[in-house]
Amino acid sequence: MKVFKFGGASVKDAAGVKNVASVLQKTGEKDLLVVVSAMGKMTNQLEKVVDAYLSETQSAAESIQEFKEYHNCILNDLFPNSSHPVFNEVGKRYQSLSNFLEHNNSKNRPFVYDQIVGYGELVSTQIVSAYLSEVHIENTLLDVRSCIETDSNYRDAKVDWEATQEHISAKVSAKGITITQGFLGAEGANNFTTTLGREGSDYTAAIFAYCLNAESVTIWKDVPGVLNADPRYFSKTTLLNKISYREAIELAFYGASVIHPKTLQPLQRKEIPLFVKSFVNPLDPGTCVGKGVTLDPMVSCFILKKNQVLISLSSLDFNFMMEHHIGDVFKWLHTYKMKVELIQNSAISFSVCVDNKYDNLAPLLAKLRSAFKVSWNENVTLYTIRHADSKQIKAILKDKTLLLKQESRGTVQLVVKE
Ligand code: ASP
Ligand code: MG
Numbered sequence: 001m002k003v004f005k006f007g008g009a010s011v012k013d014a015a016g017v018k019n020v021a022s023v024l025q026k027t028g029e030k031d032l033l034v035v036v037s038a039m040g041k042m043t044n045q046l047e048k049v050v051d052a053y054l055s056e057t058q059s060a061a062e063s064i065q066e067f068k069e070y071h072n073c074i075l076n077d078l079f080p081n082s083s084h085p086v087f088n089e090v091g092k093r094y095q096s097l098s099n100f101l102e103h104n105n106s107k108n109r110p111f112v113y114d115q116i117v118g119y120g121e122l123v124s125t126q127i128v129s130a131y132l133s134e135v136h137i138e139n140t141l142l143d144v145r146s147c148i149e150t151d152s153n154y155r156d157a158k159v160d161w162e163a164t165q166e167h168i169s170a171k172v173s174a175k176g177i178t179i180t181q182g183f184l185g186a187e188g189a190n191n192f193t194t195t196l197g198r199e200g201s202d203y204t205a206a207i208f209a210y211c212l213n214a215e216s217v218t219i220w221k222d223v224p225g226v227l228n229a230d231p232r233y234f235s236k237t238t239l240l241n242k243i244s245y246r247e248a249i250e251l252a253f254y255g256a257s258v259i260h261p262k263t264l265q266p267l268q269r270k271e272i273p274l275f276v277k278s279f280v281n282p283l284d285p286g287t288c289v290g291k292g293v294t295l296d297p298m299v300s301c302f303i304l305k306k307n308q309v310l311i312s313l314s315s316l317d318f319n320f321m322m323e324h325h326i327g328d329v330f331k332w333l334h335t336y337k338m339k340v341e342l343i344q345n346s347a348i349s350f351s352v353c354v355d356n357k358y359d360n361l362a363p364l365l366a367k368l369r370s371a372f373k374v375s376w377n378e379n380v381t382l383y384t385i386r387h388a389d390s391k392q393i394k395a396i397l398k399d400k401t402l403l404l405k406q407e408s409r410g411t412v413q414l415v416v417k418e
Contacts, residue, residue, distance in 0.1 A: 001031035001174050003217045005182065005205040006128075010220050010279045012040035014077035017128055021135050023220060023282045024177070031175055033208050034139075035182040036128050037201040038120025039074065042067060043183075046117040053101055053116070054109060060101055068094055071123055078131050086130035093123050110154035111192070118193040121181035121201075129179040139177040145186035147171055148207060150194045152187040157194035159185065159207060168211040180208075202263040206274075210266040217272060218286075219259070220279040225287030226258050229302040240287050242296035247386070248289045254384040254411070255341075256303045259289060300392055303384040308341060309356045310380050310403055310415050311365075313372040314349040325371070326350060332367045336360035341382055342413055344406055351404060353382055353415050377403055383414045 004023075011017050016039075024032070038046075045067050053060040071090060079086055097119045106112055121144075129141040147167045150157035172178060182201025185194045196203050202219055209217045226248075227237040243251070245268040249261045259274060267274050267289075277286030295301070315325065329350065333340055338354040345351075361378065368374045380403060383396055387410060396414065404415040 001033065001212060001214055002029055003033045003035065003205050003209040003212070003214045004029075005035040005201055005217065005219045006037065006279070007182075007201060007219070007221065008037045008040050008043070009222050011036060011124055011128060014074045017074065017078060017131050019279055020128060021132055021137055023279055024132070024137055026282050030177070032177045033172060033212065033214070034128075034177060034179045035201055035205045035208065036121065036125050036179060037182045038117075039071065039124045039127075042070060042120040042124070043117055043198070045070070046120050047113075049101075050109075050113050050116050054107070054112060064094075064097065064101075067119075071127065075127060078127065079134065084130070084134075086127065089130070090123055090126050093119060093126060108154075114154045114157075114193050114195045117195060118181075118184050121183055125179050125181050132177070132179070137177065139179050140173070142172065142178050142180040144181040144184050144204065145191065145193060147180070148185035148196075148204065149188050150185035150196070152189070152192070152194065154194055156197045157185050157187065159196070160188060163188060164207065165211045168208065172208070172212060174212065180204075197262075199260070202260060206263045206266045209272050210270055213270065214272055216275060217267060218275040218277055220277055220282070222279065223276075224278045224281070224284060225276045226289075228299050230257075230304060233304050234302060238297065238299050240295060240297070240299075240301075241285065242293055243287065243289050244292060244294050245289060247294045250386065250411075251301055251303065254303045254386070255305055256301065264289065295387065298387065300388045301386040303386075305341060305355065305382040305384075306379075307356060308353050308380050308382045308415065309338075309361055309376055309378050310351060310353050311368070311374065311376045312349055312351040313368060313374055316371070316373055319348075328371060329368070332364060336364040336367075338364060342404075342406060342415065344404060353380070353404070377417060380415050380417050383412075383416065385412045385414075386410055388412045 006020055049060050049063040052058040052063050100115055125141060129139055132139050149160045149163040182204040183195055185196060187194050205217050224239055226240045228240055229237045231237050245264050248258050248264055251258045252261050271291050273288050273290035275286050275288050278284055337358045337360060340352055340354055342353040393412060400416040400418055402414060402416055406413045
């Protein structure tokens, strides 16, 4: 059997849901486990519900109303007959969300978060499953919380693989089409809903594929597959036909929005290939991440990160930069939530390129200045190029000021001022 995953963008409206049916028809797969995310941006909408509910200043009811209206609009389009049983089933989900808000006493944010945001996937799968039945694609709706067992680390729950394997073996049929929720699990002791971290549905697909010894996983996207560069920044891009697990992990590490390593690890262990394909052209081959060749075609891959800060430190007394100094630097970077993208060390200076996501540069610099001589450049760009050739590097550096270059096997990193 195979595992398919449809993300939020693929089911963002009624046309998207209809297209899911069309993808299933066109590919003709009969034995499938289909993982579905919350529709469109509904996870964000439910985060608003959480905020409103816990802050007690705004009305959570208003945010819930928007959540309902979004789905009702899709329902009305998909099911012209308003007495279709799906309305009642989805209505029960809405009701149970409201009941949770009414009866819950916990102020534990991660716990409350998971109980609320899970409704995005619970409602989306209900709608998708009912629609598929409507167009005669027979399917079973499975509550993923009876399969994926986790610890109670809400918002970033860890999978209990042994228990999960047992549940999946007992509950999931290798025959026919099963629809289930991405992103969710349940903790073992009380069966409360947990989540696997934002964007966790790909990981759900990998967990099922691993436990079912699936033939492959396909992630359906609004792009033709994995490209060698982000088309927002590069005018010419190439579709990668094939990438090795290892290369995909490398690309993800440097910030390419390919597949998360957490998703790849279980697949790599059983050498299950992962396809990234277009839900618009489902018969196109897309990209295959698997065993074997590093990259096909063998092209350079470009990853670009904007709004970085390059900070260089040297000791006030011209001493060497030693471990204890560097230890302090990392402690402060951690305190100010600066993600380290690149490090370069020489005898008397130490440079880091960091992502200034949370606008904490001023307090960090104040801290650093108390112990070091500090120079820095704001608003720089970090280019990471895998398998680069010198011509391409030259082309990137044209009209830019190079501040730092680092080269290791297969990877060149450039910090530049545009
Ligand atoms: N709906 C969840 C999110 O938006 C999980 C996912 O889409 O993968 O984070
Ligand atoms: Mg999503």
